[in-house]
Amino acid sequence: MRALRFTSAAVALTLAITACSDGGDDPEKSSAPSPSASAPAGLGTYYSQKIDWTDCNGGFQCATANVPLDYAKPAGDQLKLALIRLPAQDRSRRIGSLFTNPGGPGGSGVEFIRSTGRAFGADLRSRFDIIGFDPRGVGKSDPVRCMDGPQLDRFFATDASPDDQSEVEKLSAESKTFADNCQAKAADRLPHVGTVSAARDMDVLRAALGDQKMTYYGASYGTYLGSYYAEQFPQNVRALVLDGAVDPRESSTQTLVEQSKGFETALRAFVADCVKRPDCPLGTDATAAVAKIAALQKQADRKPLTNSRDSRPVTESLVTMGIALALYLKELWPTLRQALTQAIQKGDGTFLVALADQLVERDQNGTYSNQTDANMAVNCVDKPNPPDVTTYKKSVDEATKASPHFGSFVVWGGLPCVYWPAKAKEKPKPITAKGAAPILVIGTLRDPATPYKWAQSLAAQLDSGVLLSLDGDGHTAYLQGNPCITKATDQYLVTAKPPKDGLVCR
Incomplete structure (x- = not known):
């Protein structure tokens, strides 16, 4: 049961969400510099790549993006990341992209959005392209496959x-x-599937999709990925929701x-x-x-x-x-x-x-997704064992x-x-994301997979952390459809202004 999972099978059974956001003002400026203008050395080609979207049924569009296998050798081998988007309904008031990650590690972000993209709040669906992507080694992004x-x-x-x-x-x-x-x-891929590299991939995707800053919803392990993004790119944070937080300090x-x-x-x-x-x-x-x-x-x-x-x-x-x-x-x-x-x-x-x-995403015919392989591969290189x-x-x-x-x-x-043959290079440490805009951390009091104490810890570690709590059961909060959680989260993502720190929804 090695997992910090947020399974698409469970998400598909969640309650429908009623959005309550007030809309807010579009904080982005059309005169801002190109998102790829400040690409790290050697990564300009990746940051400026053009993403070609094609229809992939149900109102969704799909694409792929290139990232380096090894960021220390950006001119070397590449990986292809699979993406999906549900385009913003109100293009005239579009804010940008809302990137998402469903957790795992090993959960397919593409399948997550295909199954639950329309469960996000109405204001979010109206004003953001809802983006899902399979992280490196996961799903359709050059997946790690070990076991039949x-x-x-x-x-x-x-x-x-x-x-x-x-x-x-x-x-x-x-x-x-x-x-x-x-x-x-x-x-060849095992040393490079960890969260640090996946977070760098997110910044490539942000720039390639034309966003000046990152707007993100991450659930379960997705909070760990989001935390590492904020730690590496605090200046690029617009609004991050970390729902069902993982504590990066623990071994x-x-x-x-x-x-x-x-x-x-x-x-x-x-x-x-x-x-x-x-x-x-x-x-x-x-x-x-x-x-x-x-x-x-x-x-x-x-x-x-x-x-x-x-x-x-x-x-x-x-x-x-x-x-x-x-x-x-x-x-x-x-x-x-x-x-x-x-x-x-x-x-x-x-x-x-x-x-x-x-x-574990096993079909009745005995085949598995690569969730388990990817879950192990990421966990084993993220922290020493x-x-x-x-x-x-x-x-x-x-x-x-x-x-x-x-x-x-x-x-x-x-x-x-x-x-495991590939050893971890990172050690557990607090994540502060010094200089980042306010980051919203959500915890559910009786969450089975990500204990509430982790949300409290992560919100305290982050220099700009704001804690929002659900007095309830189940794993993560936003997609449970609680009106208080929905309103607070949607308003924050639209306006980039967080709710009062310590708010508890019931």
């Missing part, structure tokens, strides 16, 4: 809550195979430990709601209900659940992944109650494995104590990074 479908099936089914040394060794072997496959199939393993705590918090919120409902399969007592979920996990560990979807046994890991996916979005809680009823009463894990497949399994296990033990239902699964999920 059967290999990923085996990787995800492997017991990620090992009970003895032999199970640890089996998990380690699968993790090493993942890393070895990436080395064999994508060695690779501490990030996973804290994430596992977020899932534990979200599970208890689900249980508190479930026990009040007549269709809850967990009973009426919250403490006993949590114990029933643990018992289901253990049952699947001893004997996998059945599955009428395909031939895969529903192991403990798949059960846990299915539960986790449903915690991303409160609208999936009824589905989770149904899945747990099927699993507890009949020993049938069909619904749970279907949810697990959504989490422990040197061996023994050291790594200390973080697993910490997580298991703090999050008994998810800790082991979340942290062990990052084990391939111990064997």
Whole structure:
């Protein structure tokens, strides 16, 4: 479950959004210098490239852009980035481009906008071209591909809550195979898929699309990408929304430990709601209900659940992944109650494995998107990782104590990074983005994948950070359709004026 994911499958089920922005004034000046005029040395060709948009159905337009594989060698090999846009409806009042990233790392920004572009506020759709792009190594942007479908099936089914040394060794072997496959199939790209380079790509795209400054909405990992953009290009920030924030100060393993705590918090919120409902399969007592979920996990560990979807046994890991996916979005809680009823009463894990497949973008025919490959590739080079399994296990033990239902699964999920051939060059550090215009950080109080404390931390780190909070459940806030969040976010993106710091929406 190695991921800071914002899955398109979950987003597609969100509530429709009603925009409440007042419109504001267009802050851009037509007499401003060319966006490519201040291109970094050696990158002028990239910054001034012409983007040719073509129709790609449904009112969308698609294109590609070139970026250097290695920014230290801009005259060397290139990568092609896939882009999509939903053009501004009111061209006479168009402000510019609203760049977006759905998270992951590994989430396709192209598919995100194709599925949810019209869920953005009405003022945003009217005054901005809504832009999605697949970051380097993701989706259609020279994707990193390491594992085929059967290999990923085996990787995800492997017991990620090992009970003895032999199970640890089996998990380690699968993790090493993942890393070895990436080395064999994508060695040239692995050192260059990290967030620092992806943030530099964003500035190339900004200039190539003719924007003087960056306007951006990033969710989940997209907040980490946006933070690094602001750190490298503070003078180019117009308005950045960082929704479901990631804390850049935490180590690779501490990030996973804290994430596992977020899932534990979200599970208890689900249980508190479930026990009040007549269709809850967990009973009426919250403490006993949590114990029933643990018992289901253990049952699947001893004997996998059945599955009428395909031939895969529903192991403990798949059960846990299915539960986790449903915690991303409160609208999936009824589905989770149904899945747990099927699993507890009949020993049938069909619904749970279907949810697990959504989490990792597995089609019913057994094929996967490259989300998992890209997710691992970016995470493993973004921050240093422990040197061996023994050291790594200390973080697993910490997580298991703090999050008994998810800790082991979340942290062990990052084990391939111990064997990763490309090593991280950056170390965890605070992001200040000194000199940037106000940056809006949004946190949801019971967010499973990006704990609320991360939003508080990032807003405090940023010199111009402003914190907006949602007292609610689910992963990220903006696309949940809360009118208070929508109004505050849309007004900020249109006017570049943030809401009052500390505003809490309910």
